[in-house]
Amino acid sequence: MTFFQSEPEITPFYDPNISYEENCKSGPFGGFADGITYENKGEPQYDFLGHKVYLPFGIPAGPIPNANFCKGGFQKGFDIIMYKTVRTRPHPCNPFPNIVPVQTKEQLTLEEARKGLIMGNKFTNPIAITNSFGVPSLSPEEWIPDMKKAVELAGKGQILIATYLGTPGNGEEAFIQDWIDGAKMILETNAPIVELDLSCPNEGKSSLLCHDTERVVKIVKAIQPVFxxxxxxxxxKLSYFPSDKKLQDFIEKVSPYVAGFNAINTIAGNVRKEDGSQALPGEGRLLSGVCGAPIKWAGLDMVKRMAKIRETSQYKFIIIGTGGVTTPEDYKEYIKAGADAVMSATGAMWNTNLAKEIKETIL
Ligand SMILES: Cc1cc2nc3c(=O)[nH]c(=O)nc-3n(C[C@H](O)[C@H](O)[C@H](O)COP(=O)(O)O)c2cc1C
Structure with a gap:
């Protein structure tokens, strides 16, 4: 049995030492299950896409797989919560383990990630992990009512965001239709905002969907009549774009159809054990998504570059900064870089008081 201790000893709200199914059934854990609630005070002051929130800070799509986890997050003062990405059909999770620690330098470059990383033997601070789930999904009959419940769990000054992706199948037309079908399902949940996950590995193609601008334009045009x-x-939701020209072109072509961009997803890296063998079991799983403290540079860099593009753009899209946020200082750095809202997945998992700590420093 794989077991990785956290040092200092903490049980994250999503427990990496048990399977995804067990987490969904019995979670959340740690701070999300301690019964201590953070009370927001006064009136929410920040505008987030037409909704008032206490703080434009929360948890991106990932470690929040159902309404029970949403409840824990809202109670701890994470005011924007994204429900883990769903699909129009049931999809299994990759085999356990899905989250393991990685050994990295303070900041992980793209080149180092490509060359490969070594798995760690415990979760340490600053937190650095890799994750590989394969975007599992329950059937819509199961996730639609659960997401609806999650939407209702948001308190005053809080908001739930739905996230989904289309599943490739029988050709391009069917793929686009799947995005449209997913959009209609999301409507049934009453989620007030939706995020399209374009940055998970694009099945059938070796690249990421967000790096294929023409295809993304097709998708956003196709779903617009629904939303x-x-x-x-x-x-x-975007991954890191190394090229300024590609990023500029993407934003120019896509922003007429969307309200904003969230960057970044994880940085893909080859992760091995000390003996050189593949860290995560199964085909195609040498490559997984590195996240946590060492990818902060990449999220910040994307936010700065998008903010610069926005200065001269005719479209006033919002920017959400994600990646490596583990302290109140990180939150401030992202806001200074031009983010309208900030998200933390890995940092929040290991510090369920992160929203409270940020609020205590800046509100
Ligand atoms: C456990 C876990 C599961 C994730 N699952 C998803 C997902 O389903 N959809 C998605 O768009 N991003 C997913 N992500 C990526 C996060 O939303 C985020 O972009 C990334 O982890 C970087 O942020 P961080 O450094 O704060 O973790 C996941 C991340 C983690 C840690």
Whole structure:
């Protein structure tokens, strides 16, 4: 049995030492299950896409797989919560383990990630992990009512964001149709905002969907007639773009159809054990998504570059900064870089008081 201790000893709210199914059934854990609630005071002051929130800070799609986890997050003062990415059909999770520690320098460059990383033997601070889930999904009959419940769990000054992706299948037309079908399912949940996950590995192609601008334009155009009449803002989740020219071109072509961009997802890296063998079991799993403290530079860099593009753009899209946020200082750095909102997945998992700590420093 794989077991990685956290040092200092902490049980993250999503427990990496048990399977995804067990987490969904019995979670959340640690601070999300301690019964201590953070009370927001006064009136929410920040505008987030037309919704008032106490702090434009929360948890991105990932470690929050169902309404029980959403409840824990809202109670701890994470005011924007994204429900883990769902699909239009059931999809299994990659085999356990899905989260392991990695050994890295303070900041992980793209080149180092490509060359490869070594798995760690415990979760240490600053937290650095890799994750590999394969975007599992329950059937819509199961996730639609659960997401609906999660939407209702948001308190005053809080908001739940739905995230989903289309599943490739029988050709391009069917793929686009799957995005449209998913959009209609999201409508049933009453989620007030939606994010399209374009930055998970694009099955059938070796690249990421967000790096294929023309395809993304097709998708956002196709789903617009579903979300626009309901005035549901659409966000796009991005990976790191090394090229300024590609990023500029992507934003110019996509922003007419969306409300904003969230960057970044994880940085893909080859992760091995000390003896050189593959760290995560199964085909195609040498490559997984590195996240936590060592990817902060990449999220910040994307936010700065997007903010610069926005200065001269005719479209006033919002920017959400994600990646490596583990302290109140990180939050401030992202806001200074031009982010309108900030998210933490790995940092929040190991510090369920992160929202409280940020609020205590800046509100
Ligand atoms: C356990 C876990 C599961 C994740 N699952 C998803 C997902 O389903 N969809 C998605 O867009 N991003 C997913 N991510 C990526 C996060 O949303 C985020 O972009 C990334 O982890 C970088 O942020 P961090 O350094 O704060 O973890 C996941 C991350 C983690 C840690």
């Amino acid at each position: 626009a009449p309901k005035k549901i803002p659409v966000l796009i």
